[in-house]
Amino acid sequence: MNKFKCSACGKELPAIVGYERAAWRHCPCGHVAVSIKSRLESLRRELRAERISYGELVELQSLVPHIEPGDLELLEAAGVDADVVREYDTGCE
16 A cells, blocks of 8 residues: 655655545645655656755655665665665575
8 A cells, every 4th residue: 555755744644545546645734745656756757867856865765665675776876785685685695
């Protein structure tokens, strides 16, 4: 199920039943919480276009637990060591 993260307070929110494919929802703090999956894809587009900001790289680092283990493009951009990524992806030590 898709999770959401508020850009203002950083709180993670679950998807609303029946609206699992939504790209955003409102946070109790009054701001809009964006789907983590859609935000990762947005950061990927910025990375590929070579216009990702330092702030977005910090945000990407905070989203590492939500990145698929085999997604080397985002994991390496987030600063995860390539050897750690390979070990995690293959289950080897």
